[in-house]
Amino acid sequence: MYDAEIQSLRTLINSYTINGDSPALINDMKCKLERKYEEALKDVHHNKLCQLSDGRWKTKNPQIARKTRFELLEALYECYFGTKILTIAEVFEQWIEEYKQDTLLGHRSILTYERYKSDWIRFYEGSAIASMNIGDVKVSTIKSHYKAICANGAISRKTLNNAKTILNHVFDFAVDHDYVSANAARSVNTRDIHCKEVNNELKVYSNEEREKIITQAELEDDVFARAIILMFCSCTRIGEIRALKWEDVDFENRTMYIHREMVRRKDSSGHEYFECVNHTKSGLKEGNRMQPLSDKAVEVLKAQRRTNPFGEYVFLYKDAPLVSNTINHHLKRICERADVEYMSSHKIRFWSVTNMYANGMQQADIQRMAGHADPATTDHYKRVSRLGDIDTDSWNEMFG
Template identity: 25%
Template sequence: MKNRNSDEILQYIASSGMLDIGNVERAIDMQKNKEYLSKHTQKIWQGKDAFWRTYLPYGKNGRTLIKRKSENSLHNEIISFYRNLEENPTIEDVFSEWNDRRLSLGKIKKSTYERNLRIFRRHYSVFGKEKLKHLDKRDLIDFLEEQISIYHLTAKGFSNLKSLTRGFLKRASATDLISFTAEDVFQRLDLTDTTFKKTIKEDYQEVYNDQEMQLILDYLMKNPDSTNLAICLIFVTGLRVGELVALKHEDFDELSVKVRRTETRYKNKAGKNVYEVKDFPKSAAGVRTIPVPADYAWLLKRIRLLNPFGEYVFMGRNGRLTTNSVRSRLRTICQKLEIYPKSPHKIRKTYGSILLDNNIDHRLIKDVMGHTDILCTETHYHRNRKTIEVKQDILSQIPEFRAN
């Protein structure tokens, strides 16, 4: 007996009159209409005036009341609404499906999911209601360029908006909702180096100078509780604060610290911050082993004695230290020592600047910083750590600048 595919069989049945295509199409439509009605979770009721009513999920308040003379007419209106939603969704619909799908597939963490929501709500709260099929790439180009001027976006701020937009446009293109691609939009943006807002941060805001670093280290060593020892470790390893609070005893030996995981944060349904540890650092380059300077070998010994029977090394009153608790402690110490308050990330920048100032081999710098390119360290982490007095003293020693 010959093997025949399903298309051949169906074609034969239809051509022979054994199958009524019209009945099949009507049955499919009926099934589809049931699916649309099942999506509608709002109450349907008949008022005293005999009209049938329900709310459809659109409008200023998130819902709009509709009424029809018969229940069947109301059902047809509901079906029409959900069919149109499926066949011509809004930008917000496509974004939500894309963002939800990536989370469910494990492609993003809850913290990234929440960050996407914040960016979308900030920029697309109005434009996001537009039907995607009604737009062309020029509409999106104009919208994106306007966001830069409306919100005075920095290059980094626009990069976040661009990444989010590229993501849901690729999803729209893959599902044939648009005839253009994300790159068709971005390649036509009219952007220059002067387009974005420039943020000027002084060196004293970005790194700790020698005097400040010594003041803090002295304080930390005189008050060696778990949080202070953790901050001290950042100064001598350049760890990201998320990597720091995720350290376990297995990550330490007598000479070094292994980085294998990091903390992630997101908001739960109640709007409260939830801190979790994910078993992978920020990037592939983040997996590394950092040697600790010999004069700080004592620090590793002290740290290894902390919480010897617990899963995580750095613990506080309410369990594992979080990034927020480390930031709060460092801010308090800076205020106590009358130092311009700087975050744990500024300690990391200080560490990177020290390595570059001492002409350390670039390969080693990349390895311990967890960077894939030395340009990242040089461009974003290297700042001048000398005080204004030291700078003045250096210039004053130049013969040409000395008074005769």
């Protein structure tokens, strides 16, 4: 069992290190803690601590080696009186390796895995908090780190949320494996942290721009144009549109069932391929949803049916499901011809959610139609000021 004074000293040292306090003060506290470790270990560990030729310190029974004598004493103390020391970085490596295995099994997205790795390198690798024992990390410690990466408005609120996601997952993993008893990261309030100002109101298509794009897409009249129109007539992700099958479309009841997604994978050799999975990004419960079909959606689907009556998937090009980059390439060309500033197909989804908000739909209903697991995600998509007032609450008029 931990000695209360030792635990208090460890917490103070970690806190002072994160806050950049006096190195001399930290060193004095480490010397005091080192003496406390020696006192606690004298009756339980009877083997010498030896310095090796490479500068490291080592002991046996148990056999442990560390860079410094202090670190060796700390490891021995944990061995006899606590649980195994695991730093934030070590827990991250365990969690991300498990996540990687899930991607190989097809349960997770390789793109998300790569983003998590990139975000770890950007926000945590080599930082003071990454080297801390996860059991010693407090809410205040985490908040101090968040303030540091946001200093002088360095990153946006969305980017901060991406950084928070990493630590949330790491602590969830630690709780699941009994490394810690609670997730301190999820208790951090970041609303008062100043982030870079971003004008998100313009990052969505307006109603007028939507109409121009649909008009031009109807002139193009190809499989890519029809996929783009359907996205503007629904609330779907591009991967869900690509994975849509004719068996999911019910013309009689004017609905389509969204419950699949096309995702990018990598095989054991690192080669990329696309796979249709029987769930959406949010998972089975929140992601699966039945969406009504507006008049325009029915019209475009029937047009696509005439050109592709026997294919398994609704949208095929050269007998294969569409590719996201190619859809966006066609969207960019349509925008240029319609004299509309191009934004990626993901911004069509922003328009859909914003449109539902502007029509007075309840957030719970919008969240369900968007297939979001978290209401905060749904709220992030809202860009009402670009749309103006809309009186109707009819799905057909919203997406017709």
